Amino acid sequence: MRRGLDGFSDDVRAWRAATPGRAPVYHRLLEEAVALFQAPVGSTEEAARARVEAAWRERKQSSPYARPLLLMAALRAEALRMGPRHTLFEAIGAAQPRVASATRERLATALGDASPRLFADLSTRSVQTNExxxxxxxxxxxxxxxxxxxxxxxxxxxxxxxxxxxxxxxxxxxxxxxxxxxxxxxxxxxxxxxxxxxxxxxxxxxxxxxxxxxxxxxxxxxxxxxxxxxxxxxxxxxxxxxxxxxxxxxxxxxxxxxxxxxxxxxxxxxxxxxxxxxxxxxxxxxxxxxxxxxxxxxxxxxxxxxxxxxxxxxxxxxxxxxxxxxxxxxxxxxxxxxxxxxxxxxxxxxxxxxxxxxxxxxxxxxxxxx
Ligand SMILES: C[S@@+](CC[C@H](N)C(=O)[O-])C[C@H]1O[C@@H](n2cnc3c(N)ncnc32)[C@H](O)[C@@H]1O
Known part of the structure; x- marks a missing residue:
């Protein structure tokens, strides 16, 4: 059972190893997220890290893929709600995802300046794909x-x-x-x-x-x-x-x-x-x-x-x-x-x-x- 951001990079590594070639934009964004959470630079990145850590502090996750995919789903939900105004819309909201738009800077803004809705999703929702x-x-x-x-x-x-x-x-x-x-x-x-x-x-x-x-x-x-x-x-x-x-x-x-x-x-x-x-x-x-x-x-x-x-x-x-x-x-x-x-x-x-x-x-x- 892991809380907050403890062991997040291990979970991302496990998910990436299990899904080679799938969802390249999530691979890229999660790589950027690991780097950002490990060593945030500047106030936006520090806020981004602190807000995600706080949203997950009281949550226990038993599945190793839960947090990487929850982070991606919550960001995508926010991009879908906001449309092209969202900094990661081109990357993960548009019909054709654009990997080049999945940058660390955009990720930091999408988290550091996000609406409380995003953190409500991170702290209360689960990945519930219905396939x-x-x-x-x-x-x-x-x-x-x-x-x-x-x-x-x-x-x-x-x-x-x-x-x-x-x-x-x-x-x-x-x-x-x-x-x-x-x-x-x-x-x-x-x-x-x-x-x-x-x-x-x-x-x-x-x-x-x-x-x-x-x-x-x-x-x-x-x-x-x-x-x-x-x-x-x-x-x-x-x-x-x-x-x-x-x-x-x-x-x-x-x-x-x-x-x-x-x-x-x-x-x-x-x-x-x-x-x-x-x-x-x-x-x-x-x-x-x-x-x-x-x-x-x-x-x-x-x-x-x-x-x-x-x-x-x-x-x-x-x-x-x-x-x-x-x-x-x-x-x-x-x-x-x-x-x-x-x-x-x-x-x-x-x-x-x-x-x-x-x-x-x-x-x-x-x-x-x-
Ligand atoms: C990956 S989803 C699969 C949903 C669906 N069966 C499908 O295949 O599309 C896993 C589901 O299990 C539910 N779940 C996880 N732990 C549970 C528990 N202890 N009791 C009831 N449901 C649970 C989650 O809420 C989620 O909806």
Whole structure:
């Protein structure tokens, strides 16, 4: 756990090593930020350093990428709010980011002379990208489990940000397998419940939260911005649906118990599918252990007419490509530990999946039998 600017340069180094060739303007700006925070020169730079340090003094960050990306998102949010008047607008606010504009002098001004809004974002907000390509984590397993054959589906998004992946079935599919063949994802699932949980859910009916979601997308990523706009529209359009999305503020450690109550109140047979995408690294121990144990206990309480599945789309411990891991509850007298299957490997913003045929067959067979 790090506070203030302690170890900031190590975190930047780690982020830069993990993202070679991506977001060059953030690489440049973060390099300048490290130099500025290490040895500020003059009153503007000293003010810049002191204000960031003060904003983070009481914050504990468990993820090494949290502070570099939070600094970038907060600066980008301010550039988007102010437009071309902002000293870093050309660098990180414009549709085509200009790396040459990401200078130390402009960064110092953007921090040293900034509105208090910027420091409010630094001290209260978190990087909450809501990446809808990750909806594959439920759309594909739902198809494998017969989601297009009329089976009722109750969905739970754990660490949902704005909950946009709960509207993933309303967005154009974009996934293929490793050979480039379109992946069969659920096209018309019969969803009876859409629930999301997050420590600080974002509300797409609030302009400030929509701007923050935009700021969390890296500069120049036009396709992701378009998909975000479409997802916000799709989410809002579901407000009048019988299964309108509902988001709750909750710490993930407390969610498995809540899921028990909610799942028990769903009428009739349904597949209960809980999924979590890129959240695990935000959970420090022992919270992570409590959450994992709780989810495994939730799976163990599955009933034959109401099977329970928990999907994780996460980076495996120790790094490497992301994995889609499915855990299936096993009900009845033979109830044992959940069946754990790695269905596929994919990227951080998944569009192409390397599927594991044996795991996929085992997953489909286990759910077909219910
Ligand atoms: C990187 S975002 C991923 C959001 C979304 N799942 C996606 O893939 O687009 C991580 C999310 O986890 C949430 N989060 C982090 N720690 C949490 C906790 N202890 N309890 C609940 N939510 C948490 C954050 O607020 C954030 O919205």
């Amino acid at each position: 809808t390509s990750r909806a594959v984590a439920w759309l594909w397993p739902a198809a494998l489990a017969g989601g297009d054959a009329g089976r009722a589906l109750a969905l739970y998004d754990l660490g949902c940000s704005a909950g946009l992946n709960l509207a993933g079935d309303r967005l154009p599919p974009l996934w293929t397998d490793a050979a480039g063949t379109p992946l069969a994802v659920a096209a018309r699932p019969r969803i009876v419940l859409r629930r999301g949980f997050d420590a600080g859910p974002l509300d797409v009916n609030r302009d400030g939260d929509c701007l923050w979601l935009t700021a969390c997308i890296w500069p120049g990523e036009a396709a992701r911005l378009q998909r975000l706009a479409a997802a916000i529209d799709a989410f809002r359009a579901l407000a009048s649906d019988p299964a309108a999305p509902r988001l709750e503020t909750a710490d993930l450690a407390d969610v498995p118990e809540r899921l028990n109550g909610i799942a028990g109140a769903v009428d009739g047979p349904a597949l209960h599918l809980a999924y979590q995408t890129v959240v695990r690294d935000y959970l420090g121990e022992p919270l992570r252990r409590r959450y994992t144990d709780g989810m495994r206990a939730w799976l163990a309480a599955a009933q034959p007419a109401a099977p329970r599945v928990w999907i994780e789309l996460e980076a495996p411990p120790g790094g490497g490509s992301m994995a889609i891991e499915a855990h299936l509850g096993r009900s009845g007298p033979a109830a044992r530990a959940p069946l754990d299957l790695t269905l596929a490997r994919c990227g951080y913003h998944p569009d192409r999946l390397t599927t594991d045929a044996a795991a996929v067959a085992a997953f489909s067979a286990a759910l077909a039998a219910r």
